[in-house]
Amino acid sequence: DDLPAPEPDTETAPSPELPPGAPVQIHPDEGTLGAGEISAPFYIGRRLQLSASIDGGYDDNVLTIPNGSPSWFANPNAIVSYQFGSPRLALDLLAHGGIIYYFDHPGGLNYDPVISLEFTLAYKVAPRLTLDFSTSSFYGAQPDITTALSSTRRLGNYISSENQLFAHYRLSPRLSSITGYAFYALEYENSAASGRDRMQDIFSEQLRYL
Numbered sequence: 001d002d003l004p005a006p007e008p009d010t011e012t013a014p015s016p017e018l019p020p021g022a023p024v025q026i027h028p029d030e031g032t033l034g035a036g037e038i039s040a041p042f043y044i045g046r047r048l049q050l051s052a053s054i055d056g057g058y059d060d061n062v063l064t065i066p067n068g069s070p071s072w073f074a075n076p077n078a079i080v081s082y083q084f085g086s087p088r089l090a091l092d093l094l095a096h097g098g099i100i101y102y103f104d105h106p107g108g109l110n111y112d113p114v115i116s117l118e119f120t121l122a123y124k125v126a127p128r129l130t131l132d133f134s135t136s137s138f139y140g141a142q143p144d145i146t147t148a149l150s151s152t153r154r155l156g157n158y159i160s161s162e163n164q165l166f167a168h169y170r171l172s173p174r175l176s177s178i179t180g181y182a183f184y185a186l187e188y189e190n191s192a193a194s195g196r197d198r199m200q201d202i203f204s205e206q207l208r209y210l
Helices: 191-196
Strands: 045-059 071-085 089-102 111-126 129-140 158-170 175-188 198-209
Touching: 175 191
Parallel strands: none
Antiparallel strands: 045 071, 071 089, 089 111, 111 129, 129 158, 158 175, 175 198
16 A cells, blocks of 8 residues: 655744743843843733742851951841733832841841842833833841942941933934933931941943944
8 A cells, every 4th residue: 555645844933922921031222121231031921929038147247347246147038029021011020128137146236127129110112212210229237248339347227229210212223322320329327327328320321333
């Protein structure tokens, strides 16, 4: 008996519809949504995530001073994250709250608050214009060596905020302008440390050719 001839290979065109939860990368340079210089992935639909954890350790210099005192500590915390994406809007929210509990705090107070909030939003105003906003705030006592705002020494509880706004405008398929404004602030609760309080404004303008 003759065997049936094999069917010719065919390729099926991909569906233009995205399955639920499919990642959509959004970045200003690609003509899609983004958040400033951040190329974090956003997702179509809403995503809410809650988490909690506790860790601990040993701090050999709690007050970050010469010949400081040590203490064991525990760090319980909770995190809430929320993401939303659509063809024109993308946002990402991350809130963190916790404490650092010291079993032998040399300053008398047994715990330090650790509270932070990060938020990014991107909105496609028009096919050529995208606005990106990001803000990051922190409340606590431990110095943050990753930013120039915070002191390297422990001066009590403080609140810091870093905020950025960018307008991306595509002048041509390969040329775009980016107008930016940034505001930074740091304020200590302790009046004796008020001399370390800071406020700073930065304006920027750049052309990008790809």
